[in-house]
Amino acid sequence: MNNGPILLVEDNPDDVALTLRALSRNNIGNEVVVAEDGEEALRQLLGEGLRPALILLDLKLPRLDGLEVLARLRADPATHLLPTVILTSSREEDDVASGYERGANSYIRKPIDFAEFVDVVRQVGLYWLLLNEPVPSVAGAR
């Protein structure tokens, strides 16, 4: 199990609370760092050198939106390999396409049904923190 922190980039406090609840219900005990907007996320990652095991990225964010954050991450050699999962409300084709074009590892639409959402978080955690072999340099940089 990868025990690195999870960076949750999400501006809505309800969604933050629900995501934290879903993580804890799945017994995912990793530290969760919350960034409430795009600039905050970049400050954590590029400024303070946070190297999370997984980034959960919302798209619609104040100041700097998720796609822009992703583009900056991928442009910086220090963060360009961080596993980033877009977790958002939109299923607009444009968003999905731009998400992948900017280098998202995965794109997941948040279900309304909380039971489903808990299951989504369980699967995402299982895959990215347990099944998936992390990039060695990223693991080492932690």
Added chain:
Amino acid sequence: MLAPAPAIGSVARRRRPSPARPRAAHDAWADAGVAAGVVRVARAAAWFAGAASATVLAGWLLGSDTLKAWVPGETTMKTNAALGTLALALALILGVALPRVAGAFAAAAGVVGLLTGIETASGRRLGIDQLLFSEPAGAVHTTAPNQMSPNVAALIVLLAAALLLTPRRGRLAVAGQVCAIAAVVGSLLALVGWVTGADQLLAVGKATHLSLPAALTLLALSVAAVFLRLDLGLARRFVATGFEGMVLRLSLGAALVVPIGLGAVRNGIERAGVDVAAGQWLYTVAVVVVLAGWSVVAAQLIGRSAGVTERAERQLLLLNRRLEHRVDQRTAELSAANDELRAFSYSISHDLRTPLRALDGFSQALLEDYGPGLDDTARDYLGRIRAASQRLAALIDDVLALSRVTRSELRRGTVDVTRLGRAVAAELAAADPAREIDLRIDDGIAVEADETLLRVVVQNLLENAWKFTAATPAPVISLTACELDGVPGFRVEDNGAGFPEEHAAKLFKPFQRLHSSREFPGNGIGLATVLNIVKRHGGNAVAESTAGEGARFTVTFAGPGAAAPPAGVPPKGRA
């Protein structure tokens, strides 16, 4: 073969019996003023010919050589010739009112001309020449007493043919006008012979001369015959609008008047004692001068026409540019509106869903964390909050799907409806494995449409059929190829709940539901989306049902006017 001869200047009479149209309605190709003038001239010519023929006949009745020959001591116009030209004149005048009578007159004139021709060729008398009036032997320039000149006979036959053929269709009509033009040339020659005193132009060898009344009458008849129909050949070009018509009218006038007029002048000079060679040269120089003058006029005309064209082109260019500018402007406005709509639906998709997730999530949290402390009613209420938020989420998705239909670009290609239908049905069956449905999907259903949108249509129709057969004991759902207004499409049919026939049109309106949510859940957007997609393709959607006996939805993806792809040629794939 008595074809009805039409009136002078009338447009072709088609098979349907139309009321007489003395002033024919000419289409846009004809200059209305010129056409009316031509009709007037042709009419006057026919009346002149009739009056001239009647005058000659009166001369025969009264024994007046002046009336018979018009010039004392010259060749008389013979009785049968006058009868023939009178018949032809009547045929031209009566054409509209009594086409059959006119045809009979023309045919009669033709018969008289032919019989005279036979007489002349065989040298035998058939006894037709002196039938009405007799002429003493030895009349001026007359081989056989009261037998018309073979030239007159030939012209009468030509004119009879012209009047009989021109009203017909296609090549026959053209042949008729050619006969009339030939008659103009023939009678013009005769008239020139008279004006210039060239006797060789009035008869072949020792045959009877063509008389002056005959020459004038036949020329008048020929001109009228050329303009029997204004929608044909030379007559059509003559009355044409614009420069084509003007140049032709002026040129024809010059071509007729200049040589003949100058020829007559030359003749007069020669008679006055000028040397023949000098007369010849005077004539030639005069023709050169007049034709040169005409060339200048023609060049000016053509130049003016070119100027007009150039101005029109400049105007057109300017208008085009303005139009382009306006189109650009409108396109920009539209695309701005479209962008706004896109931003709006994006924000709906994102912002409306977020609070719903909170509603559902925290209700669930309450149930999980405080469930044991809550009574049944409280738990029921929380369950209702969750169900409502999920319904609203589904509604938002459907509204978005509906708006996406109008936004996305249409990419047509051949879509295998059979394959699509089976795939959708498999998904539906997997989602609801308890249902046992008799599914009948025909092989080889294909339509020209946008595949992504077509899938939405098939999905909605099959989902509906699935839903509304839920309470049916032995549900049957079929997907078959069919035609609507002659356009190929397909049809989804079920034996489920159906709907009252009178509500069929309401069905395609957004949010319109004919069943309570308790009976069949749904939000009433599915069929609105179907109709939207179908209309974007230019097609149509029709719903038919009898309540309780199932429903039938037929959709097409092209208008009735759309050309079907040619059989055997594989249709183009998606662009």
